[in-house]
Amino acid sequence: MxxxxxxxxxxxxxxxxxxxxxxxxxxxxxxxxxxxxxxxxxxxxxxxxxxxxxxxxxxxxxxxxxxxxxxxxxxxxxxxxxxxxxxxxxxxxxxxxxxxxxxxxxxxxxxxxxxxxxxxxxxxxxxxxxxxxxxxxTAGGLMNTDTITVRASNTVDVVLRYLRRHDKIPEMTDSLLVVNRRDEYIGSLPLTTLLTTAPSASVYEVMQTDITPIPADTEDTQVAQIFERQDLVSAPVIDNKGKLLGRITIDDVVDVIREEAEHSMMSMAGLDDDEDTFAPVFKTARRRAIWLGINLITAFIAASVIGMFQTTIDKVVALAVLMPIVAGMGGNAGGQALTLVIRGMALGQISSTNLRWLLSRELAVGFMNGLLWAALVALIAYLWFNDPIISLVIGCAMVINLTAAVIVGASLPVILKSMNIDPSLAGTIILTTISDVLGFFSFLGLATLFYA
Amino acid sequence: MxxxxxxxxxxxxxxxxxxxxxxxxxxxxxxxxxxxxxxxxxxxxxxxxxxxxxxxxxxxxxxxxxxxxxxxxxxxxxxxxxxxxxxxxxxxxxxxxxxxxxxxxxxxxxxxxxxxxxxxxxxxxxxxxxxxxxxxxTAGGLMNTDTITVRASNTVDVVLRYLRRHDKIPEMTDSLLVVNRRDEYIGSLPLTTLLTTAPSASVYEVMQTDITPIPADTEDTQVAQIFERQDLVSAPVIDNKGKLLGRITIDDVVDVIREEAEHSMMSMAGLDDDEDTFAPVFKTARRRAIWLGINLITAFIAASVIGMFQTTIDKVVALAVLMPIVAGMGGNAGGQALTLVIRGMALGQISSTNLRWLLSRELAVGFMNGLLWAALVALIAYLWFNDPIISLVIGCAMVINLTAAVIVGASLPVILKSMNIDPSLAGTIILTTISDVLGFFSFLGLATLFYA
Structure with a gap:
């Protein structure tokens, strides 16, 4: 698409x-x-x-x-x-x-x-x-209090006459909510049921009881999952005693879904999900500067790793030419694992039961792709610089860095989440730092051993 | 969140x-x-x-x-x-x-x-x-044909009796659709209206005519925008002659919204939006290998730029230490502009009338942040290597690369889109290639001039 x-x-x-x-x-x-x-x-x-x-x-x-x-x-x-x-x-x-x-x-x-x-x-x-x-x-923050409630003991006919006294029924009303005398939610009466059942039936007989009311402190992302899985138009919200507080309608849930889905993409680039596309120059510059400043720190960390190996680079300048390849490929491979796991977590697919399988798969995938591209890069490096040592060194470094980056990318969101840090915001920066540091260190470190 | x-x-x-x-x-x-x-x-x-x-x-x-x-x-x-x-x-x-x-x-x-x-x-x-x-x-592919249609000449009472003959009304029915004898859509009759107006009124008097029917060839993302802006639960779909074909319901639109929002994030990492989180090893490895292969080409392009300046690096090895900073910061700054514009395009916010303003803002923001961080990096480089030339060179290269990367990031999605290429898929790779090539070229090229 x-x-x-x-x-x-x-x-x-x-x-x-x-x-x-x-x-x-x-x-x-x-x-x-x-x-x-x-x-x-x-x-x-x-x-x-x-x-x-x-x-x-x-x-x-x-x-x-x-x-x-x-x-x-x-x-x-x-x-x-x-x-x-x-x-x-x-x-x-x-x-x-x-x-x-x-x-x-x-x-x-x-x-x-x-x-x-x-x-x-x-x-x-x-x-x-x-x-x-x-x-x-939360569900409480999303809810509206414009509910129409009826009693289970009423007949459909009474409800129909009661509705006819209204000038207007609140928007997005697909069901009336049935409560007992303590205002506790006990069922839903869809308008479609009202229109198709015998007027003499009691509300109790025809109401639906398979819709679970949503507690007011439920997180909005979870509310969205409930709406998506059950194809709801509206749902009742209750307090911790079961008392009906109001209802949530699909129009507000759609906003949650869009914001949640956009959130990951925007924060991976250090942007706010609600960022104004047309914010003025100074506001934009100031906000972006913070993100660039944080990234600069990671760039200097990577540079300091290279700094440790200046004498080796001085001996074999080809190392300087090839080193960004090792670091960059690690970042790419890790970024794919990171994105996949962040999305999986947002969809509620990842739990302790399947995490181990996921990490082993990523390990296998990282290692296989590491081997594949290491072989090709080693060959090209050999042809380019006509030096078997540099070819061996870059091959080994690629396998190490791709495997490590993929494992880091896949496990980082889970670790950050458990520390209550937003994975999509911090994930990319930490991953880049690790794949740069490890990429430069493994490549230049191995080279120092071989060329010593 | x-x-x-x-x-x-x-x-x-x-x-x-x-x-x-x-x-x-x-x-x-x-x-x-x-x-x-x-x-x-x-x-x-x-x-x-x-x-x-x-x-x-x-x-x-x-x-x-x-x-x-x-x-x-x-x-x-x-x-x-x-x-x-x-x-x-x-x-x-x-x-x-x-x-x-x-x-x-x-x-x-x-x-x-x-x-x-x-x-x-x-x-x-x-x-x-x-x-x-x-x-x-398209709207035609999303629609369902389970509509209940009524004639404008009927009274509300006739409609109510007609409905009562149904055992069940199709799910997500919030309105009946009013058609003329040629089956052309002429209005909607909300269930809530049916329940609150006098049974003697005619459908013609009480039907709503402010809902514009959706032509069957409308793109699904545009259907989603119509639903979001008008807070619809369902909408009629017509062919190019105005004949009613069916209706679209919000549950299918929610899927479109989630897929659309996820699409950008996933394709920016070279992943399919519908990618199976738990796909088997070989399938995953094969798919990821393609993305890594494409990225490897861009990595070699960047490496070949460095290769042009081997003699300069051989003279001043500090250049090798600092060069990833210039390239990396350009990539980061450009990535923010790229993401913002991709999101803005998905929301339908960007058009030829405001694009020029957006590009000038990005130019200003890129230049300001370029100056800010160039000054800091130049200072650190001076303190680290005690060399005013390298400090001057990296400062200039940073301003050039950050400004260029931000402009490229902001304009790339629009250019790619006009060429019918998915910006979120190709954008990151092209941006990285440009910011790497330009970053290494400006930094090492300036250094070659100054140290010659």
């Missing part, structure tokens, strides 16, 4: 907007922007360089601001939130889902969150506070 | 299974396995080394095989499909959704697909053939 420079709704609109903006801001432009769905406006903002972004924001009608903010990534959203006063913040939380309001408030400094909460009516405040009491990355 | 070695349902069961298997296969074990949901069995299979995997498969009841196959990744699924005969293949397609059957058949050789199709009854065959006529990665 090849990725695409998609000319989606946003891109076409962005082109038109850009053209329009060159002729100044017109009322038509403002109308056009505010007629777009909030998600498209958010996409436009995220696809715009800083100046255009601020200009576009000023064109958005105040009523639409809240919806647009919901659709923005954390970093871009933060930018606009930082520039709002309490009255504006209060205005944008109105009419939003409880989980979305909680998301916004979590991005604000504590004192401001307090003041926005105080300005709400007490019912809304209690709802938002209930969600805020759970960390953002 | 730190990724986790999750002890999900599958892991615990896997542990118990492993323990149980050590005491031989018992009837209880078989019962336990077949009582798990298909998705959990699939997860177990995907988390098992080859031998255990084959053993587990033999324990699965034949009726459950089809459901389990649906939940497997392509590579693991292919393994089991290859070992089935026509009768078995026919058996596992029974009772499956049309889109899922089409998925399975697409993995089989053409002649076998034909024979399985021929063994179906004509209604099923026509439905599957309709889906098969669209490529797997």
């Amino acid at each position: 090849v990725q695409q420079l998609q000319l989606s709704i946003g891109d076409k609109e962005l082109k038109e907007l850009n053209d329009a903006l060159e002729h100044g801001v017109s009322p038509e432009l403002r109308r056009m922007l505010n007629s777009l769905p909030a998600a498209d406006v958010a996409h436009l903002l995220e696809s715009s360089p800083p100046k255009l972004r601020s200009l576009l924001w000023r064109l958005i009608d105040q009523e639409q601001e809240g919806d647009v903010l919901q659709e923005l990534g954390d970093e871009v959203r933060q930018f606009f939130l930082d520039r709002m006063n309490i009255a504006e913040l209060k205005a944008i939380t109105e009419g939003q889902d409880v989980d979305d309001v909680a998301d916004l408030l979590q991005q604000l400094p504590g004192t401001i969150t307090r003041r926005v909460l105080d300005s709400m009516d007490s019912q809304d405040r209690h709802r938002v506070e209930a969600v805020l009491s759970y960390p953002e990355d | 730190v990724q986790q070695l999750q002890l999900s349902i599958g892991d615990k069961e896997l542990k118990e299974l492993n323990d149980a298997l050590e005491h031989g296969v018992s009837p209880e074990l078989r019962r336990m396995l077949n009582s798990l949901p298909a998705a959990d069995v699939a997860h177990l299979l995907e988390s098992s080394p080859p031998k255990l995997r084959s053993l587990l498969w033999r324990l699965i009841d034949q009726e459950q095989e089809g459901d389990v196959l649906q939940e497997l990744g392509d590579e693991v699924r292919q393994f089991f499909l290859d070992r089935m005969n026509i009768a078995e293949l026919k058996a596992i397609t029974e009772g499956q959704d049309v889109d899922d059957v089409a998925d399975l058949l697409q993995q089989l050789p053409g002649t076998i697909t034909r024979r399985v199709l021929d063994s179906m009854d004509s209604q099923d065959r026509h439905r599957v053939e309709a889906v098969l006529s669209y490529p797997e990665d």
Whole structure:
């Protein structure tokens, strides 16, 4: 599947907007922007360089601001939130889902969150506070409190009449939730069941009890796995006493899945998963500088290993020519093992029972590929420098380094994880350091022995 | 968000299974396995080394095989499909959704697909053939044909009575689809609307017309964007004449989103997005060997650049010590730009209107970080080797290489994409080659000038 420079709704609109903006801001432009769905406006903002972004924001009608903010990534959203006063913040939380309001408030400094909460009516405040009491990355933080609950003793007919008194049923409602008198979750009543069973049946008879409610402290990545494996549209959330707190809907889970999957790729390059593609120059430079600084330390460690063997290199300059091959191939082989295991861990596939098998396979694969490419590199080195010793030395070093790098790559994520360090963030740097140090050390060390 | 070695349902069961298997296969074990949901069995299979995997498969009841196959990744699924005969293949397609059957058949050789199709009854065959006529990665390939359609002229009451004649409504049905007499899609009737409006209203009055139907040839990644931006549970699919063909449901879209997001990370390490974590040794070794072979070519290109400057290195051996720093830092800086742009392209954020801004920002960021780290490296090099020339040379080379690598990293994905080459697959290799070649060439070339 090849990725695409998609000319989606946003891109076409962005082109038109850009053209329009060159002729100044017109009322038509403002109308056009505010007629777009909030998600498209958010996409436009995220696809715009800083100046255009601020200009576009000023064109958005105040009523639409809240919806647009919901659709923005954390970093871009933060930018606009930082520039709002309490009255504006209060205005944008109105009419939003409880989980979305909680998301916004979590991005604000504590004192401001307090003041926005105080300005709400007490019912809304209690709802938002209930969600805020759970960390953002748990089921409790993802949930919404807009559930429709019914009692098991009711008949389907009573439920149908009860629903008909509603003007609107909350979005993404595929099931009503059945609770007992202590508000404990006991089952789900799908709308499709309501529409196909006899009105005289009791809820108790037709409700589904095979959906396990999700405890509020479940991690969001685990919530995503539950939704994916069971193909859910929504799921009930309960507290540790079994009391129904709210429900999670698939739209919020989709965000978790995308963020989780992007997280690994972005952090392997030292980037934040929510990084703003169009962040301004200084912000970008400062953030990247940190990553480069850390990498510089590893580069100097590798250089100091080479420094130990200056006299050998001075004797046989061909060593300097060939040494990056040994280090680089180790890094590549290890990087494949590292990526595979990081993905496997994210999918929950790797546990103590199969880790040993995985490591033995990587050992075998690393050794076999080490032998294969060592033989070829040794041959080329011999033909190039016409020196059997350098050919032998590079061959041995390649086998050592490829095997070691693959084992390190495969075991590193598990070790880092057990130390509570994010494997995708630290893994690449540590792997590069090890494969460089070991590559240079084995190659130049062996050469020193043979040429001594 | 730190990724986790999750002890999900599958892991615990896997542990118990492993323990149980050590005491031989018992009837209880078989019962336990077949009582798990298909998705959990699939997860177990995907988390098992080859031998255990084959053993587990033999324990699965034949009726459950089809459901389990649906939940497997392509590579693991292919393994089991290859070992089935026509009768078995026919058996596992029974009772499956049309889109899922089409998925399975697409993995089989053409002649076998034909024979399985021929063994179906004509209604099923026509439905599957309709889906098969669209490529797997389009809306047509993702769609299901289990839609419930109604006419705009009906009243809500008629629709309600019509539904009540159904035993079951297809899963993930959140809306009925409204068509005219030519079967053209004209609107959607959400179940929630059915439950809250007056039974006397006509479908025409209450149906929603703001959901744009998806043409069957739309790419799956674009379908995912439409679902994400509009928070859909299902969406109608039409042909180029506006005729309703079927509907896409969020469960299939979630798979597209996960695959798309994983694709970039996996291919940047030369791995297939659907790669089996527990593939056997030889298969893994052979596949990895190809990637390493390609990387070896780039390593030799870099080595040959160093080879051009052997006499200079022979004169000043400190150059050999410092040269990997220049190349490595370029690779790191470029890798960040590359990853950011690949992600931005996948999200549809990058277009011709903002590309120029992005490239100028990267140029500025690369130059600033080049200057910063060049100054530090020059200082350290001076203190280490007490040689102002080497200090000057490495400083200049760092600025050149970091700036160039960042520009290459940011523009490469766009260039590759326009040539229809997958940027995440080819990007890293090309970037490494360029940053190595340029890093060694600028550093050793400048040194040759100064020390000549």
